[in-house]
Amino acid sequence: MDVGIELPWIEKYRPKKLSEVVGQKNITQRLQYYTQSNTMPNLLFSGPAGVGKTSASVALAKEFFKENFSQNFLELNASDERGIDVVRNTIKNFARTLAFNFGFKIIFLDESDALTFDAQQALRRTMEMYSKTCRFILSCNYSSKIIEPIQSRCVIFRFNQLSSKDIGERVKGVAENEKIDLSNEAVEAIIYVSQGDLRKAINVLQASATTAHKITDKTIYEVSAKARPDEVRELIKVALSGKFLEARALLDKLLYEYGMSGEDVITQLHREMVAMDEKEVPGKTKIELIDTIGEYNFRMVEGANERVQLEALIAQFTKYKK
Ligand SMILES: Nc1ncnc2c1ncn2[C@@H]1O[C@H](COP(=O)(O)OP(=O)(O)O)[C@@H](O)[C@H]1O
Numbered sequence: 001m002d003v004g005i006e007l008p009w010i011e012k013y014r015p016k017k018l019s020e021v022v023g024q025k026n027i028t029q030r031l032q033y034y035t036q037s038n039t040m041p042n043l044l045f046s047g048p049a050g051v052g053k054t055s056a057s058v059a060l061a062k063e064f065f066k067e068n069f070s071q072n073f074l075e076l077n078a079s080d081e082r083g084i085d086v087v088r089n090t091i092k093n094f095a096r097t098l099a100f101n102f103g104f105k106i107i108f109l110d111e112s113d114a115l116t117f118d119a120q121q122a123l124r125r126t127m128e129m130y131s132k133t134c135r136f137i138l139s140c141n142y143s144s145k146i147i148e149p150i151q152s153r154c155v156i157f158r159f160n161q162l163s164s165k166d167i168g169e170r171v172k173g174v175a176e177n178e179k180i181d182l183s184n185e186a187v188e189a190i191i192y193v194s195q196g197d198l199r200k201a202i203n204v205l206q207a208s209a210t211t212a213h214k215i216t217d218k219t220i221y222e223v224s225a226k227a228r229p230d231e232v233r234e235l236i237k238v239a240l241s242g243k244f245l246e247a248r249a250l251l252d253k254l255l256y257e258y259g260m261s262g263e264d265v266i267t268q269l270h271r272e273m274v275a276m277d278e279k280e281v282p283g284k285t286k287i288e289l290i291d292t293i294g295e296y297n298f299r300m301v302e303g304a305n306e307r308v309q310l311e312a313l314i315a316q317f318t319k320y321k322k
């Protein structure tokens, strides 16, 4: 298999129709009504990464425009490194002319919440100016970062994280099509590391396929530079039982053998701590430690030495030895 010259799988397996967008049934159904009536308002798609916001926009536009899709659809990223003026000029050039064989064009603006307040004000004026010829689909992670006058000009659609079932099924479908040998544990591992983000899930699968013929959960954790959940649990348990040096050795394994970043380690510590039950860690201790993890995470984000902070965090855990 020569993955090098292939399309990235996230593009190869991008839904071409609204009906192929998984896990967002409420949304895709409502979007289908628009295509049936050949009209739509401006839309605001909010939600986490890799859940189908761009895919739904492209699929919607394809269903409206069919063979004239490329003339009538413009995709832009608001955080374009060439600056907001380039974005604005591109929009103006595109919006100036009438749609080809259709009532309106569609401009899809990704990462709209990256726009400053002033840029959003300008965008709002642009939306008004071209309201006859263009519809906008704005995509963002947090709709609260979009100014009120834009929100009120859009119908808001909130995309959810994809379920484990949806991720698992989609990943298995891709693996089958690519003739990859993927164990069930590997599927579970992909679900764990991708956390509802199908883009991440498919990327991890493709990266794994370049390194191994038979993909196991071990491959997945290696490729995604994540520890197995049980290894992180083990670290927490050892630390809680007061064995600092042993816990530190486990930490070293994550940092140096697996090459995890300090931030990844602390994120997984947090995730596993939250998931631990009353038998593993008493409720009160758990709450205190979640608070402590938050504090050390903040220190690391602020630039403190990662290793020093992680060891100090583990030292905090050992204080809860029964
Ligand atoms: N809901 C979904 N249904 C099918 N494929 C999806 C879905 N969400 C993400 N994907 C896959 O992940 C890739 C990236 O998704 P995208 O729509 O760009 O996510 P977003 O815009 O929400 O960050 C797509 O090309 C597709 O392969």
Ligand SMILES: [Mg+2]
Pocket: 053, 054, 055, 110, 139
């Ligand atoms: Mg996107």
